[in-house]
Amino acid sequence: MQQDQIPAPEWELETLAIRAGHRxxxxxxxxxxxxxxxxxxxxxxxxAAAKFSGEEPGNIYSRFTNPTVRTFxxxxxxxxxxxxxxxxxxxxxxxxxxxxALLSSGDEIVASRSLFGSTVSLFDKYLGxxxxxxxxxxxxxxxxxxxxxxxxxxxxxxxxxSNPLSEVVDIAALAEIAHRHEALLAIxxxxxxxxxxxxLALGADLVIHSATKxxxxxxxxxxxxxxxxxxELEEVFGVVRTCGPCLSPFNAWIFTKGLETLNLRMRxxxxxxxxxxxxxxxxxxxxxxxxxxxxxxxxxxxxxxQQQGFGAxxxxxxxxxxxxxxxxxxxxxxVSITGNLGDVKTTIxxxxxxxxxxxxxxxxxxxxxxxxxxxxxxxxEALEDIRGDLARGLDALV
Ligand SMILES: *Cc1c(COP(=O)(O)O)cnc(C)c1O
Numbered sequence: 001m002q003q004d005q006i007p008a009p010e011w012e013l014e015t016l017a018i019r020a021g022h023r024x025x026x027x028x029x030x031x032x033x034x035x036x037x038x039x040x041x042x043x044x045x046x047x048a049a050a051k052f053s054g055e056e057p058g059n060i061y062s063r064f065t066n067p068t069v070r071t072f073x074x075x076x077x078x079x080x081x082x083x084x085x086x087x088x089x090x091x092x093x094x095x096x097x098x099x100x101a102l103l104s105s106g107d108e109i110v111a112s113r114s115l116f117g118s119t120v121s122l123f124d125k126y127l128g129x130x131x132x133x134x135x136x137x138x139x140x141x142x143x144x145x146x147x148x149x150x151x152x153x154x155x156x157x158x159x160x161x162s163n164p165l166s167e168v169v170d171i172a173a174l175a176e177i178a179h180r181h182e183a184l185l186a187i188x189x190x191x192x193x194x195x196x197x198x199x200l201a202l203g204a205d206l207v208i209h210s211a212t213k214x215x216x217x218x219x220x221x222x223x224x225x226x227x228x229x230x231x232e233l234e235e236v237f238g239v240v241r242t243c244g245p246c247l248s249p250f251n252a253w254i255f256t257k258g259l260e261t262l263n264l265r266m267r268x269x270x271x272x273x274x275x276x277x278x279x280x281x282x283x284x285x286x287x288x289x290x291x292x293x294x295x296x297x298x299x300x301x302x303x304x305x306q307q308q309g310f311g312a313x314x315x316x317x318x319x320x321x322x323x324x325x326x327x328x329x330x331x332x333x334x335v336s337i338t339g340n341l342g343d344v345k346t347t348i349x350x351x352x353x354x355x356x357x358x359x360x361x362x363x364x365x366x367x368x369x370x371x372x373x374x375x376x377x378x379x380x381e382a383l384e385d386i387r388g389d390l391a392r393g394l395d396a397l398v
Contacts, residue, residue: 007078013194018260021074023067034253035067064241068249072256073225076215079194079259080207082227086236087252091190091210092118093245094224096126098186098206099155100243101235105131108152112139112169114162114367116188116210117356123157136366139167140299145174149181159188160197161303164315164351164375165290165368168299171306175203184232190214190342195266196309206232211251213342216258217265221251265344265380269312272386273378277314279387285324285397287372290315312378313341322371324397325350329374331393334385341377346386349375 005022022032040059042048050056059065069087077085088094099122103109109123113136123134137144139162149156156178160169171187178185186206187199193214199207209215211223224247226236240246247255270293277291292303293310303310318324329337335346339355349355356369364370378386 007074011078013079014263016075016078017195017262020078021071021256023071032071032253032256033068034249035062036249037066038062062249063244063246066246066249066252068256069247069252072211072247072252072259075256075259076194076209076225077227079262080189080227081194081198081200082207082233083230084233084237085225085227086233086240087211087247087255088224088226088240089245089247090222091116091188091208091212091224092122093240094208094210094226095119095188096122097236097239097243097245098208098226099123099127099132101239102184102232103127103132103154106152107132107154108150109134109155109157110145110148110153110183111136111157112159112162113137113363114139114165114167115157115159116163116190117358119157119159119188120363121358139169142170142173142177146177146181149177149183153181153183156183156185157188158185159191161191161292161307161311161313163191163355164313164373166292166297166303166310166313166315168292168303168306170302171199171202171204175205178205179203191311191313192307192309193262193266195263196270196311197307200228202306205229210342211247211255211258212340214258214266214269215255215262215342217261217342217344218258219340219343219345221254223247223251223255266309266311268380269378270309272380272383273312273314274310275383276376276378276386276390280314280316280390280394283394285318285320285328285394287317287319290317314376314378316374316376317370318372318374318394318397320372320397322350322352325372325374327396328390328393331396332389333392334381334389335376341375343377344380346379346381346389347377348390351375 005019007020073085135148184205188208206228209225281289
Protein backbone atom coordinates (compact mmCIF):
# COMPACT_ATOMS: atom_id res chain seq x y z
CA MET A 1 0.00 0.00 0.00
CA GLN A 2 1.27 3.47 -0.84
CA GLN A 3 1.86 5.45 2.33
CA ASP A 4 4.35 8.23 2.87
CA GLN A 5 5.63 10.49 0.15
CA ILE A 6 9.33 10.20 0.99
CA PRO A 7 11.35 11.76 -1.82
CA ALA A 8 12.70 9.20 -4.23
CA PRO A 9 16.29 10.01 -5.21
CA GLU A 10 15.39 10.38 -8.87
CA TRP A 11 12.53 12.83 -8.40
CA GLU A 12 12.82 16.16 -10.17
CA LEU A 13 12.26 19.48 -8.41
CA GLU A 14 8.75 19.81 -9.89
CA THR A 15 7.79 16.47 -8.32
CA LEU A 16 9.43 17.17 -4.96
CA ALA A 17 7.47 20.44 -4.76
CA ILE A 18 4.21 18.51 -4.99
CA ARG A 19 4.95 15.18 -3.31
CA ALA A 20 7.84 15.38 -0.81
CA GLY A 21 7.04 15.18 2.90
CA HIS A 22 3.41 14.17 2.60
CA ARG A 23 2.51 11.48 5.14
CA UNK A 24 -1.00 10.12 4.90
CA UNK A 25 -2.93 9.56 8.10
CA UNK A 26 -5.22 6.54 8.68
CA UNK A 27 -7.89 8.49 6.78
CA UNK A 28 -5.80 8.05 3.62
CA UNK A 29 -6.50 11.62 2.53
CA UNK A 30 -5.28 12.94 -0.81
CA UNK A 31 -4.22 16.37 0.47
CA UNK A 32 -2.02 17.56 3.33
CA UNK A 33 -3.92 17.65 6.66
CA UNK A 34 -3.58 20.47 9.21
CA UNK A 35 -2.83 19.51 12.81
CA UNK A 36 -3.89 22.52 14.90
CA UNK A 37 -2.89 21.02 18.20
CA UNK A 38 -0.65 22.40 20.91
CA UNK A 39 0.34 19.02 22.32
CA UNK A 40 0.16 15.29 21.60
CA UNK A 41 -1.18 12.37 23.66
CA UNK A 42 0.20 8.93 24.49
CA UNK A 43 -1.25 5.48 25.05
CA UNK A 44 0.62 4.93 28.31
CA UNK A 45 2.99 6.44 30.85
CA UNK A 46 5.80 4.36 29.39
CA UNK A 47 5.16 5.71 25.88
CA ALA A 48 5.12 9.28 27.21
CA ALA A 49 8.43 8.69 29.00
CA ALA A 50 10.00 7.22 25.84
CA LYS A 51 8.85 10.19 23.74
CA PHE A 52 10.05 12.78 26.24
CA SER A 53 13.44 11.15 26.67
CA GLY A 54 13.89 10.99 22.91
CA GLU A 55 14.20 7.19 23.01
CA GLU A 56 11.24 6.99 20.65
CA PRO A 57 10.68 9.54 17.90
CA GLY A 58 7.38 11.37 17.94
CA ASN A 59 5.62 14.60 18.67
CA ILE A 60 5.44 16.12 22.14
CA TYR A 61 4.47 19.77 21.84
CA SER A 62 3.99 21.98 18.78
CA ARG A 63 6.72 24.39 19.83
CA PHE A 64 9.07 21.43 19.21
CA THR A 65 7.50 19.60 16.27
CA ASN A 66 4.16 19.42 14.51
CA PRO A 67 3.20 17.12 11.61
CA THR A 68 1.95 19.96 9.38
CA VAL A 69 5.13 21.93 9.98
CA ARG A 70 7.20 18.80 9.35
CA THR A 71 5.63 18.30 5.92
CA PHE A 72 6.64 21.84 4.93
CA UNK A 73 10.15 21.31 6.36
CA UNK A 74 10.69 18.02 4.56
CA UNK A 75 9.40 19.35 1.27
CA UNK A 76 11.59 22.47 1.38
CA UNK A 77 14.65 20.46 2.52
CA UNK A 78 14.18 18.13 -0.45
CA UNK A 79 13.81 21.05 -2.86
CA UNK A 80 16.90 22.85 -1.56
CA UNK A 81 18.86 19.58 -1.47
CA UNK A 82 19.52 19.89 2.29
CA UNK A 83 19.58 17.17 4.93
CA UNK A 84 17.21 19.06 7.18
CA UNK A 85 15.00 22.13 7.40
CA UNK A 86 13.76 23.96 10.49
CA UNK A 87 10.73 26.21 9.96
CA UNK A 88 10.36 29.45 11.88
CA UNK A 89 7.69 32.07 12.59
CA UNK A 90 9.23 34.53 10.09
CA UNK A 91 12.23 35.03 7.87
CA UNK A 92 13.79 37.23 10.57
CA UNK A 93 13.25 34.46 13.13
CA UNK A 94 15.15 32.12 10.79
CA UNK A 95 18.12 34.49 10.70
CA UNK A 96 17.96 35.14 14.46
CA UNK A 97 17.76 31.42 15.28
CA UNK A 98 20.70 30.67 12.97
CA UNK A 99 22.82 33.36 14.62
CA UNK A 100 21.92 32.31 18.18
CA ALA A 101 22.53 28.66 17.32
CA LEU A 102 25.91 29.01 15.67
CA LEU A 103 27.55 32.12 17.12
CA SER A 104 28.91 33.13 20.54
CA SER A 105 30.08 36.36 22.08
CA GLY A 106 33.31 37.47 20.38
CA ASP A 107 32.48 35.82 17.07
CA GLU A 108 32.28 37.85 13.89
CA ILE A 109 30.05 37.86 10.83
CA VAL A 110 31.04 39.14 7.41
CA ALA A 111 27.94 40.14 5.44
CA SER A 112 27.02 41.80 2.20
CA ARG A 113 26.20 45.49 2.55
CA SER A 114 22.97 45.30 0.55
CA LEU A 115 21.10 43.10 3.05
CA PHE A 116 17.42 43.28 3.94
CA GLY A 117 17.00 46.23 6.34
CA SER A 118 15.84 44.22 9.37
CA THR A 119 18.77 41.82 8.92
CA VAL A 120 21.14 44.76 9.27
CA SER A 121 19.30 45.91 12.42
CA LEU A 122 19.41 42.38 13.86
CA PHE A 123 23.15 42.09 13.24
CA ASP A 124 24.12 45.59 14.39
CA LYS A 125 21.75 46.29 17.25
CA TYR A 126 20.78 42.95 18.76
CA LEU A 127 23.72 40.67 17.93
CA GLY A 128 25.96 43.65 18.68
CA UNK A 129 24.58 43.68 22.23
CA UNK A 130 25.67 40.05 22.61
CA UNK A 131 29.23 40.88 21.54
CA UNK A 132 28.87 39.53 18.00
CA UNK A 133 30.19 42.03 15.45
CA UNK A 134 29.39 42.28 11.75
CA UNK A 135 31.55 43.75 9.00
CA UNK A 136 29.89 44.68 5.73
CA UNK A 137 31.43 44.31 2.30
CA UNK A 138 30.43 44.88 -1.30
CA UNK A 139 28.43 41.78 -2.30
CA UNK A 140 30.24 40.98 -5.54
CA UNK A 141 33.78 41.85 -4.37
CA UNK A 142 35.36 38.51 -3.39
CA UNK A 143 38.63 40.17 -2.35
CA UNK A 144 36.73 42.42 0.07
CA UNK A 145 35.05 39.38 1.63
CA UNK A 146 38.36 37.68 2.17
CA UNK A 147 40.01 40.85 3.51
CA UNK A 148 37.21 41.31 6.09
CA UNK A 149 37.66 37.82 7.53
CA UNK A 150 39.56 37.56 10.83
CA UNK A 151 40.32 34.52 13.01
CA UNK A 152 37.06 35.33 14.88
CA UNK A 153 34.88 35.11 11.74
CA UNK A 154 32.44 32.21 11.98
CA UNK A 155 29.76 33.15 9.46
CA UNK A 156 29.56 34.70 6.00
CA UNK A 157 26.08 35.92 5.16
CA UNK A 158 24.84 37.05 1.73
CA UNK A 159 21.67 37.78 -0.15
CA UNK A 160 22.07 37.13 -3.87
CA UNK A 161 20.74 38.66 -6.03
CA SER A 162 20.60 41.73 -3.85
CA ASN A 163 17.56 43.85 -3.15
CA PRO A 164 16.78 45.97 -5.05
CA LEU A 165 19.82 46.33 -7.34
CA SER A 166 20.17 42.67 -8.42
CA GLU A 167 23.89 42.45 -7.67
CA VAL A 168 25.16 38.87 -7.65
CA VAL A 169 27.96 37.07 -5.83
CA ASP A 170 29.68 33.89 -7.03
CA ILE A 171 28.34 31.47 -4.40
CA ALA A 172 30.82 28.67 -5.17
CA ALA A 173 33.78 31.05 -4.89
CA LEU A 174 32.43 32.57 -1.67
CA ALA A 175 31.90 29.09 -0.17
CA GLU A 176 35.50 28.23 -0.98
CA ILE A 177 36.69 31.39 0.82
CA ALA A 178 34.46 30.67 3.83
CA HIS A 179 35.66 27.10 4.17
CA ARG A 180 39.32 28.02 3.77
CA HIS A 181 38.83 30.23 6.86
CA GLU A 182 36.74 27.65 8.73
CA ALA A 183 33.62 29.77 8.52
CA LEU A 184 30.13 28.82 7.36
CA LEU A 185 28.37 30.41 4.40
CA ALA A 186 24.66 31.26 4.71
CA ILE A 187 22.71 32.43 1.68
CA UNK A 188 19.36 34.19 1.98
CA UNK A 189 17.62 32.58 -1.00
CA UNK A 190 14.39 34.50 -0.65
CA UNK A 191 14.50 36.26 -4.04
CA UNK A 192 15.08 33.21 -6.23
CA UNK A 193 13.85 30.22 -4.19
CA UNK A 194 15.01 26.65 -4.96
CA UNK A 195 13.11 26.89 -8.23
CA UNK A 196 15.81 29.26 -9.55
CA UNK A 197 18.88 28.82 -7.31
CA UNK A 198 20.15 26.03 -5.07
CA UNK A 199 22.98 27.47 -2.93
CA LEU A 200 23.74 24.20 -1.10
CA ALA A 201 24.65 22.50 -4.37
CA LEU A 202 27.06 25.40 -5.03
CA GLY A 203 28.81 24.87 -1.69
CA ALA A 204 26.88 27.05 0.78
CA ASP A 205 26.29 25.55 4.23
CA LEU A 206 22.95 27.14 5.09
CA VAL A 207 20.00 28.50 3.16
CA ILE A 208 17.71 31.05 4.77
CA HIS A 209 14.15 31.73 3.64
CA SER A 210 11.47 34.23 4.30
CA ALA A 211 8.59 31.94 3.33
CA THR A 212 6.46 35.08 3.46
CA LYS A 213 7.63 35.88 -0.07
CA UNK A 214 7.63 33.48 -3.04
CA UNK A 215 7.24 30.21 -1.10
CA UNK A 216 3.76 31.36 -0.14
CA UNK A 217 3.47 33.42 -3.29
CA UNK A 218 0.16 35.04 -2.53
CA UNK A 219 0.90 37.40 0.35
CA UNK A 220 -1.09 35.41 2.94
CA UNK A 221 1.23 34.46 5.78
CA UNK A 222 4.49 35.22 7.60
CA UNK A 223 7.03 32.46 8.07
CA UNK A 224 10.61 31.38 7.49
CA UNK A 225 12.99 28.45 7.30
CA UNK A 226 16.63 27.41 7.56
CA UNK A 227 17.95 24.50 5.46
CA UNK A 228 21.31 22.74 5.68
CA UNK A 229 23.15 19.81 7.23
CA UNK A 230 21.90 17.87 10.27
CA UNK A 231 24.85 19.06 12.34
CA GLU A 232 24.07 22.78 12.18
CA LEU A 233 20.30 22.36 11.90
CA GLU A 234 20.15 20.40 15.14
CA GLU A 235 21.51 23.54 16.84
CA VAL A 236 19.01 25.78 15.02
CA PHE A 237 16.23 23.40 16.05
CA GLY A 238 17.39 23.68 19.66
CA VAL A 239 17.00 27.48 19.55
CA VAL A 240 13.53 27.33 17.97
CA ARG A 241 12.36 24.62 20.36
CA THR A 242 13.68 26.47 23.41
CA CYS A 243 13.17 30.13 22.54
CA GLY A 244 9.89 29.62 20.69
CA PRO A 245 9.92 31.30 17.24
CA CYS A 246 8.16 28.25 15.78
CA LEU A 247 5.91 28.19 12.71
CA SER A 248 2.17 27.81 13.19
CA PRO A 249 0.60 24.73 11.53
CA PHE A 250 -1.85 26.96 9.65
CA ASN A 251 0.96 28.94 8.05
CA ALA A 252 2.96 25.77 7.39
CA TRP A 253 -0.03 24.39 5.49
CA ILE A 254 -0.26 27.55 3.37
CA PHE A 255 3.46 27.35 2.54
CA THR A 256 3.23 23.64 1.69
CA LYS A 257 0.45 24.40 -0.79
CA GLY A 258 2.48 27.37 -2.05
CA LEU A 259 5.45 25.12 -2.83
CA GLU A 260 3.27 23.00 -5.11
CA THR A 261 3.00 25.83 -7.63
CA LEU A 262 6.39 27.44 -6.95
CA ASN A 263 8.12 26.20 -10.09
CA LEU A 264 5.35 27.34 -12.39
CA ARG A 265 4.97 30.69 -10.65
CA MET A 266 8.68 31.48 -10.65
CA ARG A 267 8.95 30.78 -14.36
CA UNK A 268 5.99 33.08 -15.04
CA UNK A 269 7.38 35.77 -12.69
CA UNK A 270 10.72 35.65 -14.55
CA UNK A 271 9.04 35.91 -17.94
CA UNK A 272 7.01 39.01 -16.99
CA UNK A 273 10.02 40.59 -15.25
CA UNK A 274 12.37 40.11 -18.21
CA UNK A 275 9.96 41.80 -20.61
CA UNK A 276 9.33 44.67 -18.20
CA UNK A 277 13.03 45.17 -17.45
CA UNK A 278 13.82 45.40 -21.17
CA UNK A 279 11.02 47.91 -21.70
CA UNK A 280 12.00 49.98 -18.64
CA UNK A 281 15.66 50.07 -19.66
CA UNK A 282 14.67 51.71 -22.96
CA UNK A 283 12.22 54.23 -21.45
CA UNK A 284 13.45 57.86 -21.69
CA UNK A 285 12.39 58.65 -18.08
CA UNK A 286 14.55 55.80 -16.74
CA UNK A 287 18.20 56.42 -15.88
CA UNK A 288 18.92 52.75 -15.21
CA UNK A 289 17.19 49.43 -14.77
CA UNK A 290 18.85 46.93 -12.44
CA UNK A 291 18.00 43.31 -13.27
CA UNK A 292 20.46 40.43 -13.56
CA UNK A 293 18.54 39.13 -16.58
CA UNK A 294 19.48 42.18 -18.67
CA UNK A 295 22.47 41.77 -20.98
CA UNK A 296 23.65 45.18 -19.70
CA UNK A 297 23.85 43.91 -16.10
CA UNK A 298 27.54 43.77 -15.08
CA UNK A 299 27.16 40.22 -13.73
CA UNK A 300 24.72 38.87 -16.28
CA UNK A 301 27.09 36.04 -17.20
CA UNK A 302 27.62 34.91 -13.60
CA UNK A 303 23.87 35.13 -12.91
CA UNK A 304 23.16 33.03 -16.02
CA UNK A 305 25.63 30.40 -14.85
CA GLN A 306 24.62 30.12 -11.20
CA GLN A 307 20.86 30.78 -11.42
CA GLN A 308 18.15 28.96 -13.34
CA GLY A 309 16.34 32.28 -13.78
CA PHE A 310 16.67 35.94 -12.81
CA GLY A 311 13.74 36.40 -10.45
CA ALA A 312 11.19 39.18 -10.53
CA UNK A 313 12.62 42.08 -8.55
CA UNK A 314 13.70 45.07 -10.65
CA UNK A 315 15.36 48.24 -9.39
CA UNK A 316 14.37 51.19 -11.57
CA UNK A 317 16.19 54.48 -11.23
CA UNK A 318 14.08 57.28 -12.67
CA UNK A 319 15.52 60.66 -13.62
CA UNK A 320 14.49 63.42 -11.19
CA UNK A 321 15.03 61.98 -7.72
CA UNK A 322 12.40 61.44 -5.05
CA UNK A 323 9.77 63.67 -6.63
CA UNK A 324 9.87 61.76 -9.91
CA UNK A 325 9.95 58.37 -8.19
CA UNK A 326 6.94 59.22 -6.01
CA UNK A 327 5.02 60.56 -9.02
CA UNK A 328 5.46 57.24 -10.87
CA UNK A 329 4.29 55.33 -7.78
CA UNK A 330 1.32 57.64 -7.23
CA UNK A 331 0.25 57.42 -10.88
CA UNK A 332 -0.38 53.68 -10.60
CA UNK A 333 -3.97 52.46 -10.29
CA UNK A 334 -3.49 48.70 -10.21
CA VAL A 335 -0.02 47.86 -8.91
CA SER A 336 0.03 47.60 -5.09
CA ILE A 337 2.02 50.25 -3.22
CA THR A 338 3.60 48.09 -0.52
CA GLY A 339 6.95 47.01 0.81
CA ASN A 340 6.12 43.33 0.41
CA LEU A 341 7.25 41.23 -2.53
CA GLY A 342 6.96 37.68 -3.78
CA ASP A 343 3.26 37.93 -4.52
CA VAL A 344 1.21 37.17 -7.63
CA LYS A 345 0.23 40.85 -7.39
CA THR A 346 2.83 43.30 -8.68
CA THR A 347 4.12 45.59 -5.92
CA ILE A 348 5.95 48.90 -6.08
CA UNK A 349 7.86 50.76 -3.40
CA UNK A 350 10.32 53.60 -2.85
CA UNK A 351 13.12 51.86 -0.90
CA UNK A 352 14.79 55.06 0.39
CA UNK A 353 11.68 56.00 2.39
CA UNK A 354 10.22 52.55 3.15
CA UNK A 355 12.14 49.25 3.19
CA UNK A 356 15.51 50.98 3.62
CA UNK A 357 14.17 54.05 5.46
CA UNK A 358 15.88 53.15 8.72
CA UNK A 359 19.34 53.15 7.17
CA UNK A 360 21.51 56.25 7.62
CA UNK A 361 22.29 58.36 4.55
CA UNK A 362 25.77 56.83 4.42
CA UNK A 363 24.38 53.30 4.62
CA UNK A 364 21.89 54.13 1.86
CA UNK A 365 24.61 55.55 -0.35
CA UNK A 366 26.80 52.48 0.24
CA UNK A 367 23.88 50.17 -0.61
CA UNK A 368 23.07 52.16 -3.77
CA UNK A 369 19.64 53.24 -2.52
CA UNK A 370 19.17 56.55 -4.33
CA UNK A 371 16.18 58.87 -4.03
CA UNK A 372 15.15 58.15 -7.63
CA UNK A 373 15.11 54.40 -7.09
CA UNK A 374 11.85 52.43 -7.30
CA UNK A 375 11.60 48.73 -6.54
CA UNK A 376 9.23 46.66 -8.57
CA UNK A 377 8.38 43.10 -7.61
CA UNK A 378 6.74 41.87 -10.78
CA UNK A 379 3.65 39.73 -10.33
CA UNK A 380 1.62 37.54 -12.63
CA GLU A 381 -0.94 40.00 -14.03
CA ALA A 382 -0.94 40.43 -17.83
CA LEU A 383 2.29 42.09 -18.92
CA GLU A 384 0.35 44.76 -20.88
CA ASP A 385 -1.59 45.81 -17.78
CA ILE A 386 1.51 46.14 -15.59
CA ARG A 387 3.32 48.05 -18.34
CA GLY A 388 0.32 50.33 -18.87
CA ASP A 389 0.09 51.10 -15.16
CA LEU A 390 3.76 52.09 -15.00
CA ALA A 391 3.75 53.92 -18.33
CA ARG A 392 1.20 56.44 -17.01
CA GLY A 393 3.67 57.94 -14.53
CA LEU A 394 6.82 57.37 -16.58
CA ASP A 395 5.44 58.94 -19.77
CA ALA A 396 4.38 62.03 -17.78
CA LEU A 397 8.04 62.59 -16.81
CA VAL A 398 9.31 63.03 -20.38
C1 LIG B 1 11.33 39.66 3.83
C2 LIG B 1 12.75 39.26 3.89
C3 LIG B 1 13.32 38.79 5.08
C4 LIG B 1 12.56 38.74 6.38
O1 LIG B 1 11.48 37.88 6.31
P1 LIG B 1 10.14 38.08 7.20
O2 LIG B 1 9.35 36.88 6.84
O3 LIG B 1 9.54 39.37 6.80
O4 LIG B 1 10.58 38.09 8.62
C5 LIG B 1 14.63 38.38 5.05
N1 LIG B 1 15.37 38.45 3.93
C6 LIG B 1 14.85 38.91 2.77
C7 LIG B 1 15.71 38.94 1.56
C8 LIG B 1 13.54 39.34 2.72
O5 LIG B 1 13.04 39.82 1.57
